[in-house]
Each structure stands twice: as structure tokens, then as C-alpha cells.
Amino acid sequence: MSRALTGSGPVSAENKRRVIEAARRLDYHPNTLAGALKSRRRNTWGLLSFWYFTPTLSDHYYTKVLGGILDAAARVEHRVLLLNVVGRFDRSEECRRFCHESQLAGLAILAPRSTESAIEVLRRQRIPTVLLAYRPRAPELSFVDLDNVQASRLVVEHLLSQGHRRVAFFGGEYKLSANARDRHDGYVTALEQAGVQVDPRLVHQQDFTSGFAIEAFHKVWALPRAARPTAIFCATDRMALAVGDAARVRGLHVPRDLALAGIDDEPAASSAQLTTVRYPFAEMGLQAGEMLGKLADAPEAGPLRVLLPPQLIVRESTSLKIG
Amino acid sequence: MSRALTGSGPVSAENKRRVIEAARRLDYHPNTLAGALKSRRRNTWGLLSFWYFTPTLSDHYYTKVLGGILDAAARVEHRVLLLNVVGRFDRSEECRRFCHESQLAGLAILAPRSTESAIEVLRRQRIPTVLLAYRPRAPELSFVDLDNVQASRLVVEHLLSQGHRRVAFFGGEYKLSANARDRHDGYVTALEQAGVQVDPRLVHQQDFTSGFAIEAFHKVWALPRAARPTAIFCATDRMALAVGDAARVRGLHVPRDLALAGIDDEPAASSAQLTTVRYPFAEMGLQAGEMLGKLADAPEAGPLRVLLPPQLIVRESTSLKIG
DNA sequence: CGCGAAGGTGAGAACGTTCTCACAGCGAAT
DNA sequence: ATTCGCTGTGAGAACGTTCTCACCTTCGCG
Secondary structure (H helix, E strand, O other), X not given: OHHHHHOOOOOOHHHHHXXXXXXXXXXXXOOHHHHXXXXXXXXXXXXXXXXXXXXXXXXXXXXXXXXXXXXXHHHOXXXXXXXXXXXXXXXXXHHHHHHHHHOOOEEEEEOOOOOHHHHHHHHOOOOOEEEEOOOOOOOOOEEEEEOHHHHHHHHHHHHHHOOOXXXXXXXXXXXXXXXHHHHHHHHHHHHHHOOOOOOHHHEEEEOOOHHHHHHHHHHHHOOOHHHOXXXXXXXXXXXXXXXXXXXXXXXXXXXXXXXXXOOOOOHHHHHOOOEEEEOOHXXXXXXXXXXXXXXXXXXXXXXXXXXXXXXXXXXXXXXXXXX | OHHHHHOOOOOOHHHHHHHHHHHHHOOOOOOXXXXXXXXXXXXXXXXXXXXXXXXXXXXXXXXXXXXXXXXXXXXXXXXXXXXXXXXXXXXXXXXHHHHHHHOOOEEEEEOOOOXXXXXXXXXXXXXXXXXXXXXXXXXXXXXXXXXXXXXXXXXXXXXXHOOOOOEEXXXXXXXXXXXXXXXXXXXXXXXXXXXXXXXXHHEEEEOOOHHHHHHHHHHHHOOOHHHOOOEEEEOOHXXXXXXXXXXXXXXXXXXXXXXXXXXXXXXXXXHOOOEEEEOOHHHHHHHHHHHHHHHHHOXXXXXXXXXXXXXXXXXXXXXXXXX
């Protein structure tokens, strides 16, 4: 009898003991399929991920986020089911089938630049959904995102506190991603708040490649000596590392001649002693899981939104004060 | 009627069309829970992973293997369910519950140094099981492993072909892992086959840390000039990179004064131009998935065993021939 | 002493599929 | 004309749980 094992109704202590004893003797394990079918209680979360990340950071990113979700799932005795979307083209139909057929209790979407069309389709499902690292246009969707504006601000404020006034910024174009915009915004805001005027000659925006970063570095270094930056802040570590290499080739010493900072806290940033910002990826996964739990318990609680603060990691590349 | 949608019995073309049409109109999607319950056909694979890897390589390792399994799963319309085992202590009971309750069609275990006790428990389940990157003691278990002996042989044979005769080996102790033994075995075999005698002064085995590698390097460099190695082969890239740094500190040039090679093909190995060996992690996941499929179709086919060959990546650290 | 509330129990419907079976039609072979 | 096999069809059991309900006991209280 199920009451004895699940505790869903009144049972005498004596009978309960006997049922449990018998269950163990027969090596009985309840069939979750049947249970879920009848009770309409689902214990599986889906993680939908669009699998076309940039190579370097993505593995770390993915495993940490995944680890966070798995943690949250384990706490509430849930399982995590995976769906990978590999191509760049529209797979919304596939996603839809995944959700429908897998009978999910909740869905987390790890979707850098996730296509709004796919999200639109998923939104119609009755399944609690949380978007990760993405702020959707639709206001009724829940998400947990990383505070990219804050990330840039932390870096720039740190550079300012070190005495730098001429801080260059290399990043991506606005249309590239929300990231690109946010990281630039944080840079501008931090400077303005400190009363430092933004010098447009020090701002270069195109993409997040090392190649562009090196190009931009040569441009700002071609400026008259007085106009050159004393610090360069790149929107990604990869860019900053490339700039570091290019600067050393020119005979410059980091940080004596030029301070350098990035964002992402890649493994390489640590060995290169690069000041950077670390995002709480595992925390993001964890929060997503907790949100799914809350959303399942009380869908009327409305969209949940969390913006996670990043953490400044100060290393040698910005460690010396300038005179 | 289910026949029209699943094609499990004879249906007239006309009725089939009508049923499908109606299904679409009503936005009907079959409930997999009910289906699986009745048909006893399971479409979920479990991936059990023991989550205490070394930091650097593991993310890449894990995502690649996972990607491979997801690929294989997608091909046969299966899903992948995750279970993480975080602690180092015995969680066999938890694993058992996971398998029993999740109603898996198959189980893949990603278990570096996986405890035989946990495997023993899982073996009693009736679920097809494949071990990844681990050769279990029990002969009736299926596995897909990486050929670590071959990895070492490839490296050493390459070094020999470059003219090196005094090749040092730094690795882990035998009792540390099967890896440690295999990588040393490949080294010895390759040398012996080439008729080169193994100089015990050039072989240092303790663990896979950078610290130990540097220590070992100083030891071999303290030998009389004629006894020193012309090439050092480390059982991991991390060790090789550390040795490279230590050598440069001593004013040595790699590869002119000392050739260097590792195993793993870490991201850092690429930027440091380190010759190394790359393992087909994604292929390992893929093969595991295919095995699970075969095992489910024909359990009597007996244990399946695959040993995947690694790939030698030649880079600058071994590129110059010595005179 | 009667009566309601609460604790305990078992039977059986329900969840949404797949599977089995009986049976109807119909052409081909006996 | 009867039998055989085949395609097509619908009814209903089955999968292994949870849930509901009716009922039975026991106790406290008026």
C-alpha cells in the first residue's frame, strides 16, 4: 500500500513498519513512470542548450551552469534532462516536442543570443520556464542574467582608483549582443560618475576577436603620446590577452607602461596575471533551479528576475599605481 | 487510435490521414510517461558522473563526452538524464536509486577512478551499462576506454623519429590510477621496440602535479651532462608546461636544448606550442551511446569493449631534429 | 448511552497510452 | 460454394502507481 511508503495518508505504525520491511525484502522500488502518470507530479527539469558557443570559455561556462542546476535539482529530488540544439537554424519545433514529450516540471534555457522565435514557441507551453544569461523581450518571462554593466563598472572603477584617467575600451558592436552594449554602458557610466570625460578616440567597438583587439591597440598607440591610454579595458579576456602580447612585442611592460584588464576570468587570465571579472556561473544554474521550483509551486507569483553580480579579480596587470 | 500515429498496425490510408489531421487540429501530443509505462520501452539514458575531476582539463573533457552521448541519443530519439555524484565517499545507494527510479534504457558511467563498490551495486541492475574511460575488473561489463598505452607510444615513437635517444619520463605512481601505469607502459614499450634501453635515472613517477614535474626536471638536469635527457615526455600537459617554464628559467630553449611533449591537448598546450596527444572524447561519448543501443537490442551479445586510439599532435616543442 | 470526529483500512477508479484479441470484410485458393 | 489468409477495425485489458471513497473501529464528549 502506497500510504505506508509515501506517507500520504494515515497508517498505523505497526503496519507501516511491516510494509517497509516487506518492501525491502522483495527489493521493491516504486515505478516513477506510473507514479508521475497518475499523480501528475513531474520531477524532471529540462535543460535546453544551444550548442554554438565560442570555444575557450564555453566548456567552463557550461559545466558550471550545469553543475548549479544539478545541485538545485538534487536538493528537491529532481532529475535533469538534456536537450542540445546544435545547428544555428530554427529548431523551435524540436524544442517544442522535447518539452511536450518529456513531461517536464520546468525548463531552463541556456541560450546565448537565443532566437526569440524559439522562445516564443516555448512560451506557449504551460511549463515554467527560466532563461539563462539572456533577458527576453517578453516581459512575462523569468530569467536569471549576469550583470554585465556592473562587470564593466567594477573594472573601470578599479582602474580609476589606481589613478588612471585615460582608459581605453575595446568591445563588440551594439548589434552583436546585449553583452556588447552592457559592457560598454558600464564603462561609460563609471567614467561619467567619476567626472572623467569619455574620449571617443579611445573607444573601439567591432567584435570580440583577438584580431580586432590588436588592431585597436595599434590605433590607440598611434595617437600622440599625451592622448594615449594608460590603461586598456577589453570586453573579454581573450582580447585583453591579445593586447598584452601585442604590447610586449612593442617593448611595453604591463602594468608599468600600460595597465590591462578584461572580463570572463578564463583559465589563461589567471596564468597571465590579468585583472578581470568573474561571473558566478554555478550560482546562475542554482538560481535557475530554485526559480523553477518556485514557479512550479506558485505560477501566479509572476515572472521572476535575478541579476547576478560579478566579482572583480585584481591581478598584477593593474597592480602598479601610476605617478 | 494509436496505430495511425505510431504505425504499429494496419490502418487504411484514408483513416490514417484523418487521425493525423485531427491530432494536429487538437494539438495532440502523446504522453510519453503513459506510453513508456505500458510498452516497457524506455527512451532515456542516464549519465552518472563522479564530480571530482582535476580542474583544468575536466570541463573540456566533460562537455565533449556529454556532447557525444547527446549526439548518439538524438540519433535514436533518446533523452539523456544526468546524475552527479559530488562527494568522494560511497554513494552507491544513491546511484542505485537513480537507476531504479528513473527507468533508464541504459546507463553510462563517467567515472575516473570510479569506485568498484559503486560499480558492483550497479552491475546487479538489469540495465545495460557502459563504463567510460575506465576498465572495470569484472569481465562481463562493457566499456569504452582511451588507449593510454598507445598515447605514450605515439609520443615516444615521434621523439625517437626525431633522433632523440635519451628520453625522460615523468608520470604518476602505478597505484595512482590505471592511467599512470598505461602511460608508463607505452613509454617503456616504445623504447624497447626501438632497441633503446630505459635509463632508470630518467624515469620519475609520483603524481601528475606541476610541482613534482619541476622537481623531477631539476633532478635529471643535475645528472652529468652526458646522462641528461635530450627530450622530456610528461604524462600530462600540465606537467610538461611546468617543465617548459622551469627549463626557460634555466636559460634553456625549447626545443633546441630540450624537446618537450605531454598528453591531453589542453588549451594551454596549443598556445605554448607543446607537442601532445589528443583523445577523442566526443567519440568516446558517441561510442558509449551506440553501445547502449546495441546492448538494449541484444543483451546476449555480451560485453562490448572499445579502445579508442588517440591522435598525436606535433607542435614546435619537438620540431627540431638534434644533430 | 448515543453520536460525531478522527484514525485506520481496503476496494476500485483513474492516469494515457500500448497491446491483444475478436471479428468484419474481401479476394484467392480449394 | 466453402475455406483460408489477409487488411482493417473497435473494444477492452493492462501497465504500476495515486487518489477517492466508503466503511470500520475507537475514543471523547455531551
